[in-house]
Amino acid sequence: MKKMTRVRSVKKNAIANYIGQAYVTFIGIVVFPLYLQYLGPEGYGLIGFFLVLQTWLSMLDAGLSPMLNREIAASRARPEKQEIFRKLLRSVEIVFGILAVTVFVAIYVSSDLIATHWLNVKTLDFHEVAQCVSLMGAIIGLRFFSAIYRSGLSGIEAQVAQNSVSIAVATFKSFGALALLHWVSTAPLVYFLYQFLMAAIEPFIMGMVFYRQLPPTVQKPGFVFSWSILRPALPFGLSLAYTSAAWIVITQLDKLLLSGLLPLKEYGYFAIVATISTGVIQLAAPIGNAILPRMTYLVSGGLEEEMIRLYRKSSQVVAAIMLSVTLSIALFGEQLVYAWTGSREAATWASPVLFWYMLGNAFVALMSFQYFMQYAHGNLRLHLRLYTLHLLLSAPLIAFAAYRYGALGTGRSWFAIELICFSLWPAVVHRAFAPGLHAKWLLCDIVPVAAGALIGLFAVSFVPTEALNALSRPSLFAALIGCGTFVFCCATLGSSYLRGVISALKRLSH
Numbered sequence: 202m203k204k205m206t207r208v209r210s211v212k213k214n215a216i217a218n219y220i221g222q223a224y225v226t227f228i229g230i231v232v233f234p235l236y237l238q239y240l241g242p243e244g245y246g247l248i249g250f251f252l253v254l255q256t257w258l259s260m261l262d263a264g265l266s267p268m269l270n271r272e273i274a275a276s277r278a279r280p281e282k283q284e285i286f287r288k289l290l291r292s293v294e295i296v297f298g299i300l301a302v303t304v305f306v307a308i309y310v311s312s313d314l315i316a317t318h319w320l321n322v323k324t325l326d327f328h329e330v331a332q333c334v335s336l337m338g339a340i341i342g343l344r345f346f347s348a349i350y351r352s353g354l355s356g357i358e359a360q361v362a363q364n365s366v367s368i369a370v371a372t373f374k375s376f377g378a379l380a381l382l383h384w385v386s387t388a389p390l391v392y393f394l395y396q397f398l399m400a401a402i403e404p405f406i407m408g409m410v411f412y413r414q415l416p417p418t419v420q421k422p423g424f425v426f427s428w429s430i431l432r433p434a435l436p437f438g439l440s441l442a443y444t445s446a447a448w449i450v451i452t453q454l455d456k457l458l459l460s461g462l463l464p465l466k467e468y469g470y471f472a473i474v475a476t477i478s479t480g481v482i483q484l485a486a487p488i489g490n491a492i493l494p495r496m497t498y499l500v501s502g503g504l505e506e507e508m509i510r511l512y513r514k515s516s517q518v519v520a521a522i523m524l525s526v527t528l529s530i531a532l533f534g535e536q537l538v539y540a541w542t543g544s545r546e547a548a549t550w551a552s553p554v555l556f557w558y559m560l561g562n563a564f565v566a567l568m569s570f571q572y573f574m575q576y577a578h579g580n581l582r583l584h585l586r587l588y589t590l591h592l593l594l595s596a597p598l599i600a601f602a603a604y605r606y607g608a609l610g611t612g613r614s615w616f617a618i619e620l621i622c623f624s625l626w627p628a629v630v631h632r633a634f635a636p637g638l639h640a641k642w643l644l645c646d647i648v649p650v651a652a653g654a655l656i657g658l659f660a661v662s663f664v665p666t667e668a669l670n671a672l673s674r675p676s677l678f679a680a681l682i683g684c685g686t687f688v689f690c691c692a693t694l695g696s697s698y699l700r701g702v703i704s705a706l707k708r709l710s711h
Contacts, residue, residue: 231375302342362410370406450596455615474608492515516647568627571630
């Protein structure tokens with residue numbers, strides 16, 4: 202049982218997560234602009250549509266992957282549950298196998314309809330687009346299995362192994378596809394055929410690594426579906442499923458609607474905004490992935506005060522990272538898109554839309570911690586209420602904005618909704634799960650960091666736009682990184698925890 206019960210280092214896992222995330226982000230920075238050049242705006246728009254389709258169909262997960270994460274994290278604190286975990290795992294695998302086949306068949310049957318009646322294709326061949334859509338269904342189905350094993354590795358805090366596999370797979374996915382586009386063909390079908398091959402390999406490798414982390418169990422489950430084992434975990438899983446589905450509608454409705462409203466070329470430019478926006482949100486994910494199983498472990502062990510200390514320290518770190526990044530991108534969006542893609546047209550189109558999405562995402566990152574607290578306690582009642590209200594407010598507003606004002610309207614709607622939620626919701630969650638915490642969290646952990654970031658942003662706003670536009674793309678990218686780093690340093694000075702870390706490092710250096 203040693204592998205399941207040992208306590209792994211949160212800092213080590215967080216560092217591993219950030220290395221993995223930084224590497225994947227770096228690959229995206231290098232490769233995605235080249236995809237745009239090889240495939241063209243319409244081909245890149247197909248990749249954007251694939252990402253949206255994948256996100257929407259992840260609702261079919263029904264909360265099983267995050268439920269599995271929590272069950273394995275909780276079982277580490279309760280050894281009596283470890284022997285039945287493997288039966289639960291096998292039952293989830295069987296469910297996902299059925300799900301993968303269903304998704305592929307459904308998308309394959311509807312691929313012609315999507316290519317001819319939904320996507321606004323101008324130059325690509327409709328038959329090839331339909332073939333690409335069919336491959337999307339197969340890829341999405343296979344990636345359900347990767348989600349199982351990735352979630353399991355996170356639950357046992359084996360995130361060094363998880364990130365090692367993710368780095369290797371991301372390397373082959375990105376650079377392998379780029380090599381094919383460069384030396385074989387620039388047809389979108391070639392890209393999606395290669396992604397299908399990688400989608401078949403990834404769950405095999407991820408699963409092999411995950412199973413090696415599990416201890417030997419008394420009973421081997423075999424190929425048996427166990428409803429009696431799965432049923433007790435379903436209420437929590439279904440709660441996660443509902444909130445995941447609601448969140449997907451909230452965050453992806455604009456992308457889905459705009460995929461049919463915008464010409465595929467403009468949707469390719471919007472896909473750039475979506476890629477940056479999603480990538481920025483993922484900057485907070487490594488810390489969240491590291492602390493979520495630890496918070497669950499601490500609550501399960503009755504160590505509530507220790508959990509709150511971890512919660513507050515992590516909040517300060519995420520606030521410093523996310524506020525500095527989102528605010529810097531909002532200010533220098535046009536320069537960033539040009540430095541990344543080399544397209545002035547794409548930069549001009551994307552920058553005003555990106556501005557509003559970045560401001561909204563700053564609030565999204567800060568509110569993720571209230572979800573962590575509820576998740577650790579195994580009680581998502583308030584989270585269900587929030588997402589229900591959020592959905593009722595945002596869905597009609599975003600739909601109206603998309604049809605009436607296009608991408609700029611959806612960006613402004615996103616910012617307004619997230620500002621309202623952040624103004625009200627953290628206080629409600631803190632009052633329910635940690636009475637007396639909210640004022641300390643807001644005034645001591647968030648506001649000083651935000652003030653530091655705003656001071657840094659005000660300082661870099663004096664950098665002349667003309668001087669930036671005159672730089673070469675590599676120099677412009679380096680200048681933007683320098684500006685963002687300065688804003689982050691200012692934000693760090695507002696964090697009591699990070700100041701303490703800096704002081705400790707200074708003492709060690711002397």
